Structure formats: C-alpha cells, structure tokens
Amino acid sequence: MAKKANTSMKSASPEELLPVAVLFAELAESIGAKIDSDPTGAVEMVKNMRTDLISFGSLKGGTLIDAGALLRDKSVIDEGVAIMRSLVERMHENLQVKYNLANGLIAQSDVVTYKSPAWYLVTADQRREARVLFEKVGRGSGNESVGSTALTNIGNAFWKAHRWAEAYDAYSDAIRIDPTNAVALTGAARVLHRCIRLGIGQAACLQNVARRHIEQARQHVNRIKELAGAKAMEELSLMFSGDPKQGSLPDMSKASDYQRFVASHRLALTATIEGQNLSMKRWDSLRIESLIQSAIAIEPITSSGVPPLFAMFNIMKADFLAARLLAFRGMTEKAEDSGEYSDTLDYALYGIDQSLLLLAQRSCIDVLDKIAVATSEYFGIPGKYANFSSRWFGDKTKGGERHWHPLLEEAVNRGNVALVALAELSLDIESGGALFQKKALRHSSTHRFTVLHDEGCSASRASELVEHYRAREFESQLISSLQLVRAALLYFVEMVRIEEAEKRKQLKGFVPSIEVPKHHYIRGHDD
Numbered sequence: 397m398a399k400k401a402n403t404s405m406k407s408a409s410p411e412e413l414l415p416v417a418v419l420f421a422e423l424a425e426s427i428g429a430k431i432d433s434d435p436t437g438a439v440e441m442v443k444n445m446r447t448d449l450i451s452f453g454s455l456k457g458g459t460l461i462d463a464g465a466l467l468r469d470k471s472v473i474d475e476g477v478a479i480m481r482s483l484v485e486r487m488h489e490n491l492q493v494k495y496n497l498a499n500g501l502i503a504q505s506d507v508v509t510y511k512s513p514a515w516y517l518v519t520a521d522q523r524r525e526a527r528v529l530f531e532k533v534g535r536g537s538g539n540e541s542v543g544s545t546a547l548t549n550i551g552n553a554f555w556k557a558h559r560w561a562e563a564y565d566a567y568s569d570a571i572r573i574d575p576t577n578a579v580a581l582t583g584a585a586r587v588l589h590r591c592i593r594l595g596i597g598q599a600a601c602l603q604n605v606a607r608r609h610i611e612q613a614r615q616h617v618n619r620i621k622e623l624a625g626a627k628a629m630e631e632l633s634l635m636f637s638g639d640p641k642q643g644s645l646p647d648m649s650k651a652s653d654y655q656r657f658v659a660s661h662r663l664a665l666t667a668t669i670e671g672q673n674l675s676m677k678r679w680d681s682l683r684i685e686s687l688i689q690s691a692i693a694i695e696p697i698t699s700s701g702v703p704p705l706f707a708m709f710n711i712m713k714a715d716f717l718a719a720r721l722l723a724f725r726g727m728t729e730k731a732e733d734s735g736e737y738s739d740t741l742d743y744a745l746y747g748i749d750q751s752l753l754l755l756a757q758r759s760c761i762d763v764l765d766k767i768a769v770a771t772s773e774y775f776g777i778p779g780k781y782a783n784f785s786s787r788w789f790g791d792k793t794k795g796g797e798r799h800w801h802p803l804l805e806e807a808v809n810r811g812n813v814a815l816v817a818l819a820e821l822s823l824d825i826e827s828g829g830a831l832f833q834k835k836a837l838r839h840s841s842t843h844r845f846t847v848l849h850d851e852g853c854s855a856s857r858a859s860e861l862v863e864h865y866r867a868r869e870f871e872s873q874l875i876s877s878l879q880l881v882r883a884a885l886l887y888f889v890e891m892v893r894i895e896e897a898e899k900r901k902q903l904k905g906f907v908p909s910i911e912v913p914k915h916h917y918i919r920g921h922d923d
Contacts, residue, residue, distance in 0.1 A: 423441075423455070424455055426441070427441050427442065427455065427459055431459065431462050431463050431466070432466070435462075435463035435464075435466040435467050436463070436467065438459055438462075438463045439459070439460060439463045439464070439467075439472055441459070442455065442456040442459045442460065447479055447482070450483065450486070450487065450490075450493075453479055453482075453483055454480070454483060454492065454493055454496060456476075456479060457476045457477075457478075457479030457480040457483065457496060457500070458476065458480070458496045458499070459476070460472050460473065460475050460476030460479070461473055461476035461477065461480070461496065461499055461500040461503050462499070462503075464476060464503060464507075465503040465506065465507070468507050469507075470504070470507050473500060473503045473504055473507060474504065476500050476503075477497065477500035477501065477503075477504060480493055480496050480497035480500050481497060483496075483497075484497055491532065491533045491536060491542070492533075492542070494529045494532060494533055495529065495530070495533045495542065495545075495546055497529055498525075498526040498527075498529035498530045498533070498546075498549070499526075499549070501522045501523065501525055501526035501529070502522075502523065502526045502549070502553065504519075504522050505519035505522045505523050505526075512809065513800070513808045513809055513816060514799075514800075516557065516816055516819070516820065517797070517798045517799060517800070520798060520820075520823060523553060523556075523557070524823050524824065524828075524829060524830075526553065527550060527553055527824060527829075527830040528828070528829065528830045530546045530547070530549050530550045530553070530830075531546075531550060531830040533546035534546035534547040534550060534566075534569075534570075540573050540574050541574055543573050543574075544570040544571075544573040544574035544577045544580065545570070545574075545577070545579075545623055547566050547567075547569050547570035547573065547580070548566070548567065548570045548577060548579050548580040548583065548623070550566045550830075551563045551564075551566035551567040551570065551580065551583050551584075552583065554566060555583065555586070555587070557816060557817060557820040558813035558814065558816050558817040558820075559817045559820060559821060559883065559887075560587050560590060560591075560817075561587075561669055561882070561883035561886045561887070562821070562879075562880070562883045563583065563587055564584055564587040564588075564662070564669055564670070565662060565879050565883070567580040567581075567583040567584040567587070568580075568584060568662065568670075571584065571609075571612075575612065576616040576619055577616075577619065577623065578612075578613040578616045578617055578619045578620045578623070579619070579620055579623045581609045581610070581612050581613035581616075582609070582610070582613050582620070584606075584609045585606040585609040585610050585613070587669075588602045588603075588605055588606040588609070588669075588670070589606055591667070591668075591669065592606075596667045596890070597666065597667035597668030597669065598668045601668050602668060602669075602670075605670050653728065654721075654724055657724050657727075657728065658720065658724075661875050661878070661879065662879060662882075663720055663875075663878050663879065663882055664679060664680060665680040665681075665682045665713060665716060665717065665882060665885065666679060666680060666681045666682050667681070667682055667886070667889070669886070680713070680717060682713065682885065682886070682889055683709070683889075684705060684706060684709050684889060684892055685893070686896060686912075687703050687705060687706075687892070687896065688896060688899045688900070688903075702912055704773060705770060705773055705774055705892075706912055708766070708769070708770040708773060709770065709888075709889075711766065712763050712766050712767065712770065712885060712888075713885065715759055715760075715762065715763050715766070716760065716763055716878075716881055716882065716885060718759060719755075719756045719757075719759045719760035719763075719878065719881075720756070720760075720878055722752045722753070722755055722756035722759070723752075723753065723756040723760075723871075723874050723875070723878060725749075725752055726749050726750070726751075726752030726753040726756060727753070727871055729749075730749065731747070731748040731749050731752070733747045733748045733749070735747060735748065740847075740855070740856045741856045742849070742852065742854060742855055742856040743849050743850060743851035743852045744847045744848065744849050744864075745847075745848045745849065745850055745867055746847075750848050750867075753848070753870060753871065753874060754841040754846055756874055756878075757834075757837050757838055757841060757870075757873070757874050757877055758838050758841055758842055760838075760874070760877050760878055760881050761834060761835055761837075761838040761877060761881070762838070763881050763884070763885070764784040764822075764825070764881060764884060765782065765783060765784050767784060767818070767884055767885070767888050768782035768783055768784040768787035769781070769782045770888065771787055771804075771818075771888070771891070772787065774891075774892065774895070775803050775804060775807070776803065777801070777803050777804075784822055784825070785822050785825065785826050786822075787801065787822070788800065788801055788804060788815065788818060788819035788822055789801055789819065790802055790805075800819075807895060807898075810898060811894070812891060812894045812895060812898075813890075813894070814887045814888070814890040814891035814894055815891055817887045817890075818884065818887050818888070818891065821880070821883070821884060821887070825880075831880060833873060834873060834876065834877040834880060837865075837870070837873055837874075837877075840863045844861050844862065844863055845861060845862045845863070846862075846863050846864075846865065847862055847863070847864050847865070848864075848865055848866070848867040848870055849864060849865070849866055849867060850866075850867050853865065853866050
C-alpha cells in the first residue's frame with residue numbers, strides 16, 4: 397500500500413511563476429481526488445501535461461503510476477516510470493522523485509501475475525531497486541511524514557517477500573518517526589498476527605503488543621486514507637474490529653541496561669519478535685526443535701549421534717549473541733584501555749571501544765555465510781563452502797536470468813517461504829542493494845583499515861587502504877546489521893520448521909524421534 401505520489405510544490409523549480417503555481421496546486425488537488433474514483437479519467441487529465449517543469453512532470457508521472465496500478469495497466473505504469481526516471485536523472489538529490497520512482501517500480505512488479513515462486517526471480521531487479529530508493533528516502537529525508545511513509549513502503553515490500561521480521565523492524569522505525577502512521581501500525585500488528593497464527597513465539601505476549609499497535613492506529617484511522625488511499629482504508633479497517641483492550645506487556649522495570657539495549661533495538665534471539673520474557677533465565681530461546689534424521693545430511697548416517705545441524709545453529713546463535721554483546725559494550729561502556737595510541741590530528745577515535753564495534757560488525761555479517769553453509773548441510777548440497785549471496789540460486793542462463801538452485805527449487809515451489817526470504821535478503825546485501833553498506837563495512841575492517849571519527853570524517857593524510865566513518869553512523873549501521881542477521885536466523889529456523897512439517901506429512905505415520913537436551917542442563921549450569 398504505497399502512498400500516493402506527492403502533489404505539493406516542493407519539487408517546483410525557481411523559474412515557475414506564482415500563477416503557474418496556483419494552477420498546479422488546483423490541478424493536483426483535482427487529479428488526486430479523481431485517482432481513486434476514476435483512474436481512467438485521471439490518466440486522461442494528465443495525458444497532454446508538459447513534463448519539462450519538474451512539478452508538472454512529477455505530477456504526471458506519479459498520476460500515471462498510481463492510476464495505472466489501480467487499472468493494472470502495465471503500459472500506463474511504464475510511461476509513469478519513464479517520466480520519473482528522467483526526473484531522477486535531472487535531480488539526483490531530490491528524494492521525492494526517487495520516492496515516486498520507487499512506487500512505480502513496485503507497481504511494475506505488482507502488475508506481473510503471480511503464477512509460481514518464479515515471480516520473485518522475474519521481478520527481483522525492479523523490487524530490489526525500489527527498496528534501494530525507499531531506503532534512501534526513509535533514512536535521508538528531513539520530512540518526518542515522507543520518511544515514515546518510505547519506511548512503511550519498505551515494510552510492505554519486505555512483507556510481500558515473506559521477510560516478516562525485517563518488515564516489523566521497518567514498520568517500527570516508521571512508527572518511531574511518525575507515531576500517527578496508522579498504515580505502519582496496522583502493518584506491525586499484521587506481522588504479529590502472522591506469528592500467532594503459525595505458532596511462532598509466545599502468543600499472549602504477541603497479542604498484547606499487537607493490540608497496542610491497533611489501539612494506537614485506531615486513534616489515527618483517518619491517516620490511512622491520507623497515506624495509502626481509499627482502497628487501503630477499506631482493507632485495513634477490518635483490523636479495527638474486536639476487543640481494543642490492551643493487555644499487559646513484559647515488565648522491564650528490573651531489566652539490566654543490557655536487556656534494555658536488546659529490547660529497545662529488537663535484538664532478542666527469540667521467536668517472540670517483540671516483548672521478550674525476562675522471567676526466563678535464558679531468554680534468547682530460539683532453537684531448532686526437531687529434525688527427522690533419515691531425510692537430512694549430505695553424508696549417509698553412520699551413527700545415532702545428534703545431527704550436525706544442531707551444532708551449526710549453536711555456533712551461529714552464539715556468534716550473533718557475541719556480536720550483540722560487543723556492540724553493547726562498545727556503545728555504552730567505557731573499556732579500561734591499557735593501550736597508548738598516536739593521535740592522527742583528524743578527530744579520529746582509537747582504542748578498545750572502537751575495536752569492539754568493528755569486531756561486532758565483522759562477526760555479525762560473517763553469520764550470513766554460515767547460514768548458507770548450514771542450509772547446504774540441511775538440503776544435501778555438496779561442497780564444503782557456500783556463499784550467502786549465491787547459495788539460493790543456480791547458474792544464470794545465457795540471457796542472465798536467475799533461477800532457483802536445483803536442490804532448493806522443489807522446496808520453494810512447495811511453499812517454503814523462508815527460503816524465498818533468505819534469497820531476497822541475499823540480493824539486498826550485494827553491490828547496489830539497499831543493505832550492501834553492511835557488507836562493505838565488514839570488508840573494510842577485515843581487508844583494510846577502518847577509522848571512526850566523532851567529528852568530521854576525513855583523514856589527516858589520505859590512503860586507499862584506510863576508510864573513514866562517522867562513529868554515530870557506524871553505530872547505526874551496526875544496529876541495523878544485527879537486526880538483519882537476527883532476521884536471517886529467524887528465517888533459517890522457519891525454513892527448517894516448514895521442511896520438517898512437510899516431511900512429517902509425507903511420512904504419514906509414526907516418526908521415531910530423539911530428544912536433544914539443552915546444553916546447559918547437560919553441563920550442569922542450570923539447576
């Protein structure tokens with residue numbers, strides 16, 4: 397549910413005179429009112445509109461995109477996208493035209509009929525570009541309403557690609573910027589309802605958080621039409637039926653600073669994606685519950701030992717938790733540092749605290765490749781090495797088209813949506829993707845040198861082997877990286893859960909099982 401194209405004068409060039417501005421404002425209001433009720437008429441109204449002036453070009457392109465989407469007319473949408481591309485080329489820094497172009501790219505992909513999971517591959521490039529543009533607008537706009545709406549659209553894009561954990565983070569960020577954004581509030585509630593429906597996490601806690609979102613959205617229900625149009629208003633209003641009472645949320649009054657840090661950034665490694673239960677001693681409770689041995693492993697089973705996937709997930713989980721702890725200490729605690737450093741006279745920061753942050757970023761992103769290796773183990777894909785970026789796809793055809801990896805395609809076509817989520821995430825973390833900066837930061841500190849600054853961001857003497865970042869921006873990227881990897885781990889566990897359910901269905905009978913005890917119990921760490 398994308399916000400309608402902007403029809404304000406913010407994009408108008410200085411040469412436009414007042415009479416033209418008045419005409420534009422009246423025309424924009426008239427067209428905006430017509431799009432929902434008569435999209436064909438709206439297209440006719442802008443058919444002969446000039447595009448050499450920025451404001452009129454943006455209005456025409458945006459109208460064609462919104463009306464074309466309602467009409468499901470690809471040619472109309474394509475014309476709107478072409479106009480917005482030309483405006484982006486003319487105005488590289490204008491976030492509004494980038495936002496409208498992103499809406500157009502999403503509309504282009506939505507008009508492609510979904511017949512099979514191959515849809516994700518056919519429309520991948522368009523949707524990937526749209527996410528990049530929405531990300532730039534959402535994180536770079538000084539306008540709270542525009543930024544919040546762009547983040548909401550990122551959440552919607554994630555939701556369509558089964559990236560529910562990332563969708564929740566995007567909706568949450570949109571709500572933080574604009575608490576009246578009822579579209580983001582209902583989107584967040586929808587993610588939690590999905591978890592409840594599928595038995596993911598603690599239902600009571602999720603329900604209480606969802607009710608909080610719905611009640612807040614109820615107070616700003618009219619904003620749904622303003623942000624997403626009349627059709628979205630009709631669809632989302634169904635969520636407001638039922639008991640609006642808000643249940644109690646987990647008590648954080650006795651939480652430690654670290655627990656508050658984890659909760660505030662939604663970094664708990666538990667299937668209950670918000671509202672962690674601190675009454676549990678080990679509240680990072682995400683685990684692989686069970687496996688059917690006869691259907692897994694690359695090598696034939698030669699013993700009755702515990703399948704290696706359990707060890708793999710233990711390592712991935714511990715690596716993530718270590719990165720999270722390093723991030724907390726680097727951001728909030730001043731380490732006792734015995735090192736003496738030379739000052740480079742460029743406001744750079746040196747010491748253990750900064751290295752903790754760099755180590756956290758590296759170890760966090762490294763978990764992604766381990767997820768690829770563990771996926772290979774689970775689906776029996778040969779080879780000792782796997783790359784997160786390429787694990788999900790087979791070799792491209794001569795025409796450059798993507799297709800699913802042959803040993804994953806059956807599971808994807810059967811409905812393993814978590815594999816789709818992981819594949820889509822991998823596209824965003826590659827060069828040009830919305831999440832590529834996180835991987836670039838990892839490479840910078842691994843293969844070169846990364847220097848953080850509290851003021852300025854330039855070297856005393858430049859070197860191509862040293863990269864410089866503002867400390868606060870790096871910390872923000874680190875939190876985002878942790879959220880990203882947490883989402884990937886959630887998808888990985890869901891991938892296994894979906895496959896195991898399918899195996900049980902195919903076996904149609906009693907499935908012998910081996911209980912895998914908790915490590916801390918065996919070691920005597922828990923009474």
